[in-house]
Amino acid sequence: MKLKTTLSLAALLFSPLSMADDILIVMSDVSEMTLKGGQQYRTGFYLNELMEPVKLFIEAGHTLTFATPNGLAPTLDVNSDTPAHFQNDQAQYNAHKSLLNKLMLTDAEHSPVVSFSRIEQMGIDNFDAVFVPGGHAPMADLVANDQLGEFLAYFNGEAKPTGLVCHGPVALLSALPNSEQFEAEMKKGKKAKGDKNWIYAGYKMTVFSNSEEAQAQQYYLNGGELFYWPQNALINAGGKYKQSEQDWQANVVVDRELVTGQNPASAIGVAEEMLKMLK
Secondary structure, eight states, X not given: OOOOTTSOHHHHHHOTTTTOSSEEEEOOOOSEEEOTTSOEEEOOBXXXXXXXXXXXXXXXXXXXXXXXXXXXXXXXXXXXXXXXXXXXXXXXXXXXXXXXXXXXXXXXXXXXOEEHHHHHHXXXXXXXXXEEOOSSTHHHHSSSOHHHHHHHHHHHHTTOOEEEETTGGGXXXXXXXXXXXXXXXXXXXXXXXXXXXXXXXTOEEOOSOHHHHHHHHHHTSTTOOOSSOHHHHHHHHTOEEOOOSSTTSOOEXXXXXXXXXXXXXXXXXXXXXXXXXXX
């Protein structure tokens, strides 16, 4: 059942138990992650990567439930809190930032976010689609998360829309039968091998590219280095990687139920493809 625009925004977003029949939005709990040299890097979700799809989903009448592994309020990555990610359109930035504030997602006391365990209690089969935004944060706690892997296996098995953007697609690795070992090997600099039973083996997909990551590392990580890059991880796992002709250019790849976007500019395109599938 889908509850459409007759419901108020408050009802759509602050009663996850009764409204858990549409899109599951999965985010990371972490606000900091450890880099290769031991430095701590402040991170979180990217404003436009979350809010551009969220706004489109709400306007299309879909109900939303937000979840993080432990049910903690997610953190906004300060690097994304700028009109630059909205094509320097101040009005668009203001509209999306205002919606974020109304949802109170980042409010530690009032956030409507629930835990993965709560999603299990509510029943993953109550959801019609799942969406994962980026920011570096998913690399910290969504790669080897068994609960998330089970969620993704459900959406894959039922051919329900599964959308991820920028760094978000690293969450697909949670569905690897050997996800914990795979992540450990990637962090050690080894050429980790996926598993032939990975549900996304052979899928066409994209993620933040190595060339884009090199630039992000230079300008945002303050000289620090990630343990591994998402593009390498998905290729090693068995995905068929597709990159845009130019860095930072929107690139959306659709293969069966899976919709992936390469970078912040791809967020709207991922949402639009998911909405087509939900009609």
